[in-house]
Amino acid sequence: MAEETKSIEIKKETPLAEEKTERIRERRVYLPRTDIYETRDDLVLVMDLPGADEKSVDIMLEKNVLTIKAYPTFERPENYTLAYAEYGEGDFERSFALSDEIDREHIEARVKNGTLYLRLPKAGAAKPTKIEVKAG
Amino acid sequence: MAITDLLPWKREERALAPRRREEDLFLTLRDEMDRMMEEFFNEPLFSLRPRMLERFGSFFPRVDVSENDKEIVVTAEVPGMDENDVEVSFKNGILTIKGEKRAEKEEKDRRYHRIERTYGSFRREIEMPCEVEEDKITATYKKGELTVVLPKSTRPEVVGKRIPVQRG
Numbered sequence: 537m538a539e540e541t542k543s544i545e546i547k548k549e550t551p552l553a554e555e556k557t558e559r560i561r562e563r564r565v566y567l568p569r570t571d572i573y574e575t576r577d578d579l580v581l582v583m584d585l586p587g588a589d590e591k592s593v594d595i596m597l598e599k600n601v602l603t604i605k606a607y608p609t610f611e612r613p614e615n616y617t618l619a620y621a622e623y624g625e626g627d628f629e630r631s632f633a634l635s636d637e638i639d640r641e642h643i644e645a646r647v648k649n650g651t652l653y654l655r656l657p658k659a660g661a662a663k664p665t666k667i668e669v670k671a672g
Numbered sequence: 673m674a675i676t677d678l679l680p681w682k683r684e685e686r687a688l689a690p691r692r693r694e695e696d697l698f699l700t701l702r703d704e705m706d707r708m709m710e711e712f713f714n715e716p717l718f719s720l721r722p723r724m725l726e727r728f729g730s731f732f733p734r735v736d737v738s739e740n741d742k743e744i745v746v747t748a749e750v751p752g753m754d755e756n757d758v759e760v761s762f763k764n765g766i767l768t769i770k771g772e773k774r775a776e777k778e779e780k781d782r783r784y785h786r787i788e789r790t791y792g793s794f795r796r797e798i799e800m801p802c803e804v805e806e807d808k809i810t811a812t813y814k815k816g817e818l819t820v821v822l823p824k825s826t827r828p829e830v831v832g833k834r835i836p837v838q839r840g
Contacts, residue, residue, distance in 0.1 A: 541763040542806055546755040549814040569788040575781050582776070584751040584789055586816040610817065616738040616745065619801070623734035623749050650751035650816015 564626030568606070572632070579636060581654040585628050590647045595654065597640060603631045604652065731773045731790040733818075737798060744822045746798055751816030752789070758818055760811040765803070767820060770795040803827075 571582040585593065587608025594605045606628040637659035644655040733748040748769055750758060758771040775791040803825040811820045 541761045541768075542809075544760040544762060544809050544811045544820070546758060546760060546811040546813050546818070548755045549812050569790075570786060571784070571789050572786040573782045573784045575779065575783075582752075582789065584816070586749040586751040589815050608815070610747070611819070612738060612745065614740065616740045618736065618738045619744075620735070620737040623736060649753060649813075650749075 564624055565629045566624070566626050567630055568604075568628040570630065577658060579634065579638070579656040579658065581632075581652070581656070583628075583630070583652040583654070584650065585647070585652050586623075586650040587625075588628070588647060588650060588652075593645075593647055593652060595643075595645055597634075597638065597643070597656075600634045600638075601631055602634055602656075603629070604654075605629045606652070608650075730792045730794070732794050733769070733796065735769075735796055735798065739824075741824075743824055744800060744802075744804065746820045746822070748796065748818045748820075749816065750813075750818050753813075753816070755813035758813065760818070760820055762804075762806055762809055762822075765800050767798045767800065767809075767822065768795065769798075769818065769820070 569584045573580050581602075581604075583604060585606040585608065587610050588606040592607045592609065594603075594607075596603045596605075608625070608628070610625055634656070639657040639659045642657045646653050733750045735749075736747045738745050738747075746767060746769075750771070750773070753771065753773050757773065758769065761768045770793070772793045773791045800822060804822040805825055808823045809820065811818065813819075
């Protein structure tokens, strides 16, 4: 056994395009951890979806209910047995009720390294307006 | 050095133990119940298990270990990071995964409604149950998941020799 610590280089793999299949699966569904913050113009949602990419995330905004579903895929070696598990494999799903009016035409979503970044711009009426106070 | 290195009960984390069976829905349910009961009644207050640490607000990636007859595969959930933020090393039969999940840059007019994601430095050590080919270990980062493949050693003195039992 070598005494010195060996450092292992991490390769980055870009996921290959997967075939579209019907997304009805008997899997567990987990609540993804989410940060939500608001700026003057936008509502921003950052959600951890390990194992998911841009092809495996569905985002739906119906009335004022935002629903996000993700279907992660994990590659595992053939004929493996699980020796120790801390996280279960399954899908992610979460819904939020939005209080502000959203400009639906300009919603932006991107998935990078298993994290979803969703920007929901506020509609004109929901944006705060500063009212100037004039001297009387 | 991470503060967790100084804690004497860190060794508990290293044990490989069968934790989950997926073949049967009822077994899975029973395992979940077992795990819940264990968490309520047998969890030491300062356990280093991920769920407990996450409650204290620090990032602690969850790890799965699987194996077949050729290799051991360790996967870790590290979403929102980059392959450059994670360091993987191997020494004396122990695989170490360490790194830092950085918080986003703070902007002035941000008003948070919900903060559930955790940040910070982490370090996980996983002891291998058998000898592995150190030179052939590979690590890959993809879709927020780190996968480390450790091929099992094929040297005869490690694999062992089967001795036939003769009739006396």
